[in-house]
Amino acid sequence: MAVKKITSPFSPDIARHLSTGDRVSISGKIITARDQVHKYLACGGKSPLDLTGMVIYHCGPVAVREGNQWRIIAAGPTTSIREEPYESTLIRTFRPGAIMGKGGMGEETRQTLRSEGCVYLHLTGGAASYIARSILHVHEVHFLDFGQPEAMWVLEVKDLPALVTMDSQGRSLHTEIENNSLKRFQQLLDNPF
Amino acid sequence: MDNSKLMNSILLLLEKTSTVLSDDVYKALSEARLREQENSVAQETLSIILESAKCSGESGIPICQDTGSLFVIIRACPSEQVFFIEKAIKKALKNLTERGVLRQNCVDSITDKNTGDNIGEHVPQIHFIPWQGPTRISVMFKGGGSENMSTQYSLPHSELKAGRDLDGVRKCILDAVFKAQGKGCAPGILGICIGGDRSSGMLISKEMLLQRIDTVNESPVLAKLEDTILEQANSLDIGPMGLGGKTTLLGIRIGTAGRHPASFFVTVSYSCWATRRSVVELDDEGGIAQWL
Numbered sequence: 001m002a003v004k005k006i007t008s009p010f011s012p013d014i015a016r017h018l019s020t021g022d023r024v025s026i027s028g029k030i031i032t033a034r035d036q037v038h039k040y041l042a043c044g045g046k047s048p049l050d051l052t053g054m055v056i057y058h059c060g061p062v063a064v065r066e067g068n069q070w071r072i073i074a075a076g077p078t079t080s081i082r083e084e085p086y087e088s089t090l091i092r093t094f095r096p097g098a099i100m101g102k103g104g105m106g107e108e109t110r111q112t113l114r115s116e117g118c119v120y121l122h123l124t125g126g127a128a129s130y131i132a133r134s135i136l137h138v139h140e141v142h143f144l145d146f147g148q149p150e151a152m153w154v155l156e157v158k159d160l161p162a163l164v165t166m167d168s169q170g171r172s173l174h175t176e177i178e179n180n181s182l183k184r185f186q187q188l189l190d191n192p193f
Numbered sequence: 194m195d196n197s198k199l200m201n202s203i204l205l206l207l208e209k210t211s212t213v214l215s216d217d218v219y220k221a222l223s224e225a226r227l228r229e230q231e232n233s234v235a236q237e238t239l240s241i242i243l244e245s246a247k248c249s250g251e252s253g254i255p256i257c258q259d260t261g262s263l264f265v266i267i268r269a270c271p272s273e274q275v276f277f278i279e280k281a282i283k284k285a286l287k288n289l290t291e292r293g294v295l296r297q298n299c300v301d302s303i304t305d306k307n308t309g310d311n312i313g314e315h316v317p318q319i320h321f322i323p324w325q326g327p328t329r330i331s332v333m334f335k336g337g338g339s340e341n342m343s344t345q346y347s348l349p350h351s352e353l354k355a356g357r358d359l360d361g362v363r364k365c366i367l368d369a370v371f372k373a374q375g376k377g378c379a380p381g382i383l384g385i386c387i388g389g390d391r392s393s394g395m396l397i398s399k400e401m402l403l404q405r406i407d408t409v410n411e412s413p414v415l416a417k418l419e420d421t422i423l424e425q426a427n428s429l430d431i432g433p434m435g436l437g438g439k440t441t442l443l444g445i446r447i448g449t450a451g452r453h454p455a456s457f458f459v460t461v462s463y464s465c466w467a468t469r470r471s472v473v474e475l476d477d478e479g480g481i482a483q484w485l
Binding site for chain 2: 036073074078127128130133146178181191
């Protein structure tokens with residue numbers, strides 16, 4: 001399947017043309033945000049940079065300081081569902097182009113992606129070395145007092161491969177798989193050892 | 194034992210555990226890749242996992258950016274080495290954190306401050322166990338996402354219609370697998386404890402994750418239960434990273450403990466595909482005699 005190349009930040013128009021199952025490749029500037037940054041931004045905190053059209057990546061990287069520069073050693077996704085209580089507020093307030101992480105998000109985010117023209121991108125959990133190869137450098141880092149994994153890292157990425165698993169038409173691959181597995185699970189419960 | 198040799202052994206043990214995926218897990222992932230449909234998302238995901246793990250091992254990069262929390266079991270530690278070994282583990286954690294082999298993964302639960310060196314109150318978790326035989330150190334770096342999926346059931350369980358028998362145990366374990374989808378990074382490995390109390394169940398189920406997945410359970414009943422659950426869990430079509438496919442679990446190890454007549458706990462420790470654990474035996478001088 002053809003891979004769609006996307007440069008972050010991007011417009012909602014581009015997000016609206018992405019569908020569940022599309023393979024994309026991300027280049028440009030993205031930010032990381034985990035639990036602490038999400039809570040801060042959803043509770044009225046100001047973002048140190050404009051997040052319009054940007055990819056917000058659920059990730060707490062391993063980073064080391066080398067002279068004046070930070071180097072990202074490993075940077076796979078963290079479990080996105082933890083940010084479910086905050087994500088809709090973040091999307092409405094800061095207008096990002098995409099949310100990126102692993103495992104998908106809940107019903108509220110699914111609806112917000114649809115109403116605001118945003119998508120959810122999925123990366124392979126634990127593939128830390130593979131993903132770190134696509135990270136060119138660290139532009140800046142904010143909120144280091146939240147701790148290194150919880151800080152907001154502003155990263156330059158090139159050709160980072162991802163899969164669209166929730167789109168702006170309201171489809172969620174995660175919900176579809178969960179519904180299928182639920183049926184099978186219920187059959188298995190009645191299948192004694 | 195020679196303290197400097199012991200220090201080197203611990204540093205090597207922890208560094209290798211964070212960066213090199215155990216060969217039994219790598220083999221299980223490779224075999225799973227062959228079973229998935231050609232060009233499916235499941236096969237592509239397993240290819241990425243294998244490539245990433247291989248690259249980490251070769252270049253000394255952590256397998257996962259969540260380098261986990263350290264769990265250690267030391268058997269037959271010479272009494273004069275007990276305090277030194279604890280100090281050596283902490284020193285190694287600091288060193289590996291500075292070098293980016295470990296992420297800063299310890300947070301004060303009240304202030305939310307990261308301690309910055311993977312050391313904190315009751316962290317790392319170290320257990321000394323009396324044992325006859327050579328000194329044996331088992332370590333595991335357990336990721337947060339997978340630890341969040343570990344759980345404990347008390348039987349009978351009305352919602353699952355799970356009674357106090359092995360079929361009830363089976364239902365609980367399948368429920369845990371179903372609920373972990375999209376959270377713990379599948380394909381996962383399960384450590385199970387049937388019985389025990391609330392605390393021993395958690396500890397024993399986690400210890401089961403230290404066992405290799407290419408060995409067969411000594412109990413024929415438990416071996417059969419493991420096979421049944423593995424087959425049924427892999428028929429749920431949850432798949433690698435919960436994106437669909439035939440591989441939801443790589444392995445399952447079930448252990449047991451005596452229980453109070455009133456209690457029947459089933460404890461599930463979930464580990465992601467990036468199961469980082471090693472077991473070594475030390476020689477008399479504190480060097481690593483063998484990797485088990």
